[in-house]
Amino acid sequence: MRRTDRLFDLIQILRDGRLHRASDLAEHMEVSVRTIYRDMDTLVASGIPVEGERGVGYILRAPVFMPPMALTQVELEAMHLGAALVRQTADTELQEAATRVLTKIDQSMPNPMFGAMDGFGKEIFAAPEVEASFDKMPVIRRAIQERQILAIEYLSLSGTQTRRRIRPLQMEYWGRAWTCTGWCEIRNDFRVFRIDRITGCLETQDSFVDEPGKDLATYLVRFYAEHPPEQTSGD
Known part of the structure; x- marks a missing residue:
């Protein structure tokens, strides 16, 4: 997993507002505790409101929001169709990235879009060559x-x-x-x-x-x- 993807996943874990020990985060992310320490330092330096210290744990003191955006129904369909293509026609890393992108967008919308967009009439099937x-x-x-x-x-x-x-x-x-x-x-x-x-x-x-x-x-x-x-x- 790339570091940028790992940092995003760490933020998602911390969004619950609870205290998380570095050892638990390291086990979940399948990295070393030292790597978690460095990642937390990076998040703090980038302005993410993470508080804590080594040996105690880390907690997110304020919610993290994406900049507001407004997407039409057709734009949401285009997003989901693109993600469906990637999920069925690209390697695992890109498939996971497509899911994370939609998760970020979903969190920025006033109402979750996934439920409304499920089964919107398009299915993607990968050819054997793909x-x-x-x-x-x-x-x-x-x-x-x-x-x-x-x-x-x-x-x-x-x-x-x-x-x-x-x-x-x-x-x-x-x-x-x-x-x-x-x-x-x-x-x-x-x-x-x-x-x-x-x-x-x-x-x-x-x-x-x-x-x-x-x-x-x-x-x-x-x-x-x-x-x-x-x-x-x-x-």
Whole structure:
């Protein structure tokens, strides 16, 4: 779990107004007591009204609110449809993030929106190709964020197995499949890989920096110049 997500979860626990021991919080969050101490220091420094001390416990002395917002019924439907897509078509980390986003919005609304929006007439079902991508997506997303080169084994649509070193640039969802666009160091060109056809995916710990001609902006310019919007590309 990322630290920002853990901090949000800690605030949700503290919202009950009770005193919570660091050891209990650490056990619940599956981290060390020392980590909880650091997290509490961060919350206090950011202005969250948490009081307490090490060895005693922590308590939230005042409620925490999000800035007020007003959403229409259609906007709420759009939010829930987007969350439903993520929950069914993305990896576990993104699924949990979608739930947390809706929780934050729900807490900022005058009346809880979840009950009114349940069963609003839309169901999302993930294709097998989508589900087959879930285990690789966290590694790829992390590599994109941290600019880490990936070593992958890829089974092409023609049945050819290859090994590549790629600079992952972005992931795309096409309705029935997730793809990863990257700069392939073997082909010395951009390639789009279907994630469900990546049979092996390892972080190399080798970093890269964006270079003109090898970055996402260059790829997008080329893609939209060569392909009408309704067409797709694959390796």
